[in-house]
Amino acid sequence: MARIVFTPQLRRFVETPEVQTSAASLRDGLEAAFAVNPRLRGYVLDEQGHLRANVAVFIDGRRLRDGRDLSDALAADSAVHVLQALSGG
Known part of the structure; x- marks a missing residue:
């Protein structure tokens, strides 16, 4: 079975x-994953589901891709690893 893991940074806001x-x-x-914790959806996907x-x-x-x-x-x-993309310098 495929394994989906979320970044620890997301755990500050929602159970992952x-x-x-x-x-x-x-x-x-x-x-x-959203079935386990529906609140996670809003942190990963936007209003259009992207x-x-x-x-x-x-x-x-x-x-x-x-x-x-x-x-x-x-x-x-x-x-599968779901991460918060970092930006800045």
Whole structure:
């Protein structure tokens, strides 16, 4: 099962459960996490359901390609990391 892990920085604002899911796409995997904690959705997705600009997602070490539809595929053993993107200097 794919494993979805959230950055520790998000834990300051909302509970971020680690989720094991059989989802085939990132969107479905995130929906599994939102089912555990619905408040998490607002920190990860914007009002249109797209990935927020300040959030980065890596699937098996590669940056997410589709931040709009979240259609990137998950393998049965994928590791997904959801991070707050940092900016500034």
